[in-house]
Amino acid sequence: MGQSVTQLTEQVVAPILAEMDLELVDVEYVKEGKSWFLRVYIDSKNGVDIEDCQLVSEQLSQKLDEHDPIQQAYFLEVSSPGVERPLKKIEHFEKAVGKQVYIKTYEHIEGNKTFEGKLIHFDGEVATVEWSEKHRVNQTEIPYKKIASARLAVTFN
Structure with a gap:
């Protein structure tokens, strides 16, 4: 199930990021303790700030509610990959x-x-x-x- 959630999230977030000239770095759907987390890491040539993350989070949350791909409760986190950003692609x-x-x-x-x-x-x-x-x-x-x-x-x- 985790993989299909990440794939759908990538598809849903792609047009949002394209419109804002942002790059998708990674998507994780993981369970930590009793809670599930959907983490979306974004970046751009000039970096991202808290406002970028908030805008993407709000738009993505709305789109995910429309598609409703996740059965259980989860936390959505949108952030920068940080200085030790993963190299995935x-x-x-x-x-x-x-x-x-x-x-x-x-x-x-x-x-x-x-x-x-x-x-x-x-x-x-x-x-x-x-x-x-x-x-x-x-x-x-x-x-x-x-x-x-x-x-x-x-x-x-």
Whole structure:
């Protein structure tokens, strides 16, 4: 059921976001404790503010009430993905080239399942990450299909 709710939400929110020149980053439908949460993460070239989130939330809530895809009570949350935004789509990886990333893989690649470093290249099929270990700089090519999760990483200098 979770997947169909997220898919329907994506379809319903798409025209709302297009009209506001906003981007859909992710949709989650999860149970935490006894409560269900439908979370919609949005962004734009210039970022989003609380007013953007409120407008999308109001319009989306109205449209979801019309479609009524969710049987039980839930909380709708619309927000920015934050500074450690998830990288879920190919376009997200393309925009992240040159930035710090944190990537988890489904299986070991060169002895590791987690990589944190600079995404130096992405060609749509392979992400190349430059990372340091014990003062040595390494480069690892990670096939996109083997990435379990990825996000931008905040670094402190």
